[in-house]
Amino acid sequence: EIVLTQSPGTLSLSPGERATLSCRASQSVSSSYLAWYQQKPGQAPRLLIYGASSRATGIPDRFSGSGSGTDFTLTISRLEPEDFAVYYCQQYGSSPGFTFGPGTKVDIK
Amino acid sequence: EVQLVQSGAEVKKPGESLRISCKGSGYSFTSYWISWVRQMPGKGLEWMGRIDPSDSYTNYSPSFQGHVTISADKSISTAYLQWSSLKASDTAMYYCARRTVTRGFDYWGQGTLVTVSS
Numbered sequence: 001e002i003v004l005t006q007s008p009g010t011l012s013l014s015p016g017e018r019a020t021l022s023c024r025a026s027q028s029v030s031s032s033y034l035a036w037y038q039q040k041p042g043q044a045p046r047l048l049i050y051g052a053s054s055r056a057t058g059i060p061d062r063f064s065g066s067g068s069g070t071d072f073t074l075t076i077s078r079l080e081p082e083d084f085a086v087y088y089c090q091q092y093g094s095s096p097g098f099t100f101g102p103g104t105k106v107d108i109k
Numbered sequence: 110e111v112q113l114v115q116s117g118a119e120v121k122k123p124g125e126s127l128r129i130s131c132k133g134s135g136y137s138f139t140s141y142w143i144s145w146v147r148q149m150p151g152k153g154l155e156w157m158g159r160i161d162p163s164d165s166y167t168n169y170s171p172s173f174q175g176h177v178t179i180s181a182d183k184s185i186s187t188a189y190l191q192w193s194s195l196k197a198s199d200t201a202m203y204y205c206a207r208r209t210v211t212r213g214f215d216y217w218g219q220g221t222l223v224t225v226s227s
Contacts, residue, residue: 035213051211086153092214098214100155
């Protein structure tokens with residue numbers, strides 16, 4: 001089973017700043033089947049990025065994903081107030097274990 | 110419009126059984142796997158297992174194998190997650206999600222809160 005590690009655990013930033021979130025896999029993620037999700041309190045997760053770098057429908061272009069193999073990054077170019085949330089990475093290519101990372105909380109500094 | 114609509118919140122006692130549901134609409138239900146995801150209070154997301162509604166083939170995370178059962182009734186486009194004997198540690202929010210081969214989990218249900226308390 002692929003284990004995902006995310007860093008940092010918490011990122012304290014101000015609106016307008018750039019956020020860089022890291023996700024590292026214990027083994028190579030096949031075909032870059034790596035996704036990022038955003039979750040706000042009381043809400044279901046929302047798909048942001050799939051295939052490591054493709055934005056899901058309706059996701060603003062301030063969100064971007066990069067990486068391959070075992071190292072992946074989610075970047076939010078300029079934080080908007082609605083971007084303060086928890087972000088999870090997930091690998092969805094290695095059945096049966098579609099594992100999630102532990103999450104990075106982006107909060108307001 | 111694609112939707113996954115889950116059954117309502119449940120309050121149960123330890124040892125009781127429970128089945129919660131996830132009804133898909135707006136797409137071909139048998140064309141996409143459904144996964145179940147647990148989120149314990151204040152914690153992260155845990156993938157529990159998945160079902161292929163076309164043939165009801167299932168896979169489980171080792172952490173949940175033997176503790177829950179995932180099933181589906183394709184005639185009514187509904188997937189289920191069930192417990193035969195609940196424990197207090199099963200208290201959590203449970204989400205269903207549609208898995209696509211290339212785009213990950215693109216649609217999620219609204220979640221079902223399960224509370225197990227004596």
